[in-house]
Amino acid sequence: MSFHFLPDEPAAAFKLKSGQTVMVDPSARQGGSCLEVLDGVARVYCPCEETEGMTLAFLQQGDQLRTDRLCSEGICVEALTPLSFRSDAEPLQGQGFDAVNEWTLQLLRIRHLGNAELRLHALLALLVNRLGRRCGDWCDLPFRITHERIGELIGSTRVTSTRLISKLRRQAQLATPAGQPSLRLAAALIEAAPVMG
Incomplete structure (x- = not known):
């Protein structure tokens, strides 16, 4: 797997071309920040050797990825289409919906x-x-x-x-x-x- 690391400093806009991947290091992103997709479609996957790139979710405009809920080894975000996201978003509070958890649940249900x-x-x-x-x-x-x-x-x-x-x-x-x-x-x-x- 080939990826770049997401810069530690939060940014209002970060762009990836289709096929590019960034790894999010949770140890560098403390305090409950999150990524928010501004445009495009992303695949979120686990880069751990044991899981061999297991897909956790697909994200689109408006979806968030909470950085305080990541695997200790990090998580990768792959641009399936040209992707724009922000890494300085505040997590939505009280919405009762987490896009990553919902996708993971649906993908698990499909496998059964x-x-x-x-x-x-x-x-x-x-x-x-x-x-x-x-x-x-x-x-x-x-x-x-x-x-x-x-x-x-x-x-x-x-x-x-x-x-x-x-x-x-x-x-x-x-x-x-x-x-x-x-x-x-x-x-x-x-x-x-x-x-x-």
Whole structure:
């Protein structure tokens, strides 16, 4: 894994290009500060060797990442689209919602569905419903996700995720538009996904 460290000094705006990653060191960020996404989509993951880059959450505009609730070894923030965030945000108080905890719970629930095909279906629906947009008979995700990452998220191998993705392509339920960083999914596929609540 390749990443840079987030500067210790809080900043009102910090930008990353798609594919870039920063590591947040919790020991340098005491006092309950947090990161807040201003624009774009980020993947939050654990860089520990034992977890091999386990995804904890995806964040979008307005979501916060509390730095006082991180693993002692730190956390990584990967830009899936061009990303802008601030590292000097004050944590929202009394909202009763934590984006990272909610994503972690939903991803854990997906991993407990009966088989890999159901898990993939539920994952794609979760990503589209949270981070995508509907465009007629299709839904667009503003980023692509690797077969290896899909395997990690649904608890299968890359080979299994590739086989399942190929099946969706043959059924004209998934497309990757040439020259675009997005992923298109049939609206009917998303609407028929297992309900995750």
